Amino acid sequence: MRAIDLVKRKPLVITEDRPLIEAIDIMARENVGAVVIVEDLNSMRLRGIVTERDVIRALSRRLPLDTPVGKVGTVGPRVVRARFDDSVSTVASLMVEYRVRHVVVVDENDAVVGVISIRDLLGDLDAVREIARLSRYPKVRE
Numbered sequence: 233m234r235a236i237d238l239v240k241r242k243p244l245v246i247t248e249d250r251p252l253i254e255a256i257d258i259m260a261r262e263n264v265g266a267v268v269i270v271e272d273l274n275s276m277r278l279r280g281i282v283t284e285r286d287v288i289r290a291l292s293r294r295l296p297l298d299t300p301v302g303k304v305g306t307v308g309p310r311v312v313r314a315r316f317d318d319s320v321s322t323v324a325s326l327m328v329e330y331r332v333r334h335v336v337v338v339d340e341n342d343a344v345v346g347v348i349s350i351r352d353l354l355g356d357l358d359a360v361r362e363i364a365r366l367s368r369y370p371k372v373r374e
Contacts, residue, residue, distance in 0.1 A: 239346030248302025
């Protein structure tokens with residue numbers, strides 16, 4: 233089973249100049265825990281991710297809700313991503329290794345094709361069976 237097989241919906245995206253409140257509104261409306269930050273809506277090139285945890289940190293720092301999401305979320309090479317053809321065991325390994333609940337799925341051009349949450353991973357019986365067959369998580373590629 234591949235990462236793309238777990239992507240169930242179009243990715244929810246925002247550009248890094250948009251205000252934090254817009255990302256919060258998307259998360260609340262769509263009942264999700266993360267919104268992907270893209271370079272622009274045409275290329276969908278990955279720039280970052282803003283999660284519920286990022287929102288909590290921003291609020292605890294008393295940042296205004298008009299702060300750009302690019303200043304609140306995780307941006308750049310630290311974003312945990314998987315290629316669309318990676319195995320679900322690789323996705324699970326990334327979540328464990330980096331202690332995250334969301335992995336952004338990208339194509340060969342680093343364009344966002346979806347997001348896999350821990351809920352998506354555990355909600356798919358075939359994925360759970362594949363992960364359960366492992367004696368340990370595979371090494372994540374560098």
